[in-house]
Amino acid sequence: MNRDILKGKxxxxxxxxxxxxxxxxDDDLLxxxxxADKLSGKxxxxxxxxxxxxxxxxxxLLRDDS
Incomplete structure (x- = not known):
């Protein structure tokens, strides 16, 4: 899965x-x-x-979901 798709899903x-x-x-997730870059940084x-x-x-994570 493309990293851009993370935002949509x-x-x-x-x-x-x-x-x-x-x-x-939950605050981190917000x-x-x-x-994907923010997730990686966190x-x-x-x-x-x-x-x-x-x-x-x-x-x-993205590959496992596709």
Whole structure:
């Protein structure tokens, strides 16, 4: 799935994201608003991952849903 599609399916993804990455709060999800780059940045912040690792995790999430 293309990263741009995350914004269109954001409401569907929020539950999956909270299950997968429980450290993300509702406020975090409001700030992210379906933006894959913001999600990646928030994962870096919360989990201390490198940018490449966070990007890979987001891409895996999108790929698994398609």
């Amino acid at each position: 954001w409401n569907q993804f929020k539950g999956t994201i909270k299950e997968k990455w429980g450290d993300l709060t 700030q992210i608003e379906g933006d 994962l870096q912040e919360k989990y201390g991952w490198a940018k490449e690792d966070a990007d890979r995790k987001v891409d895996e």
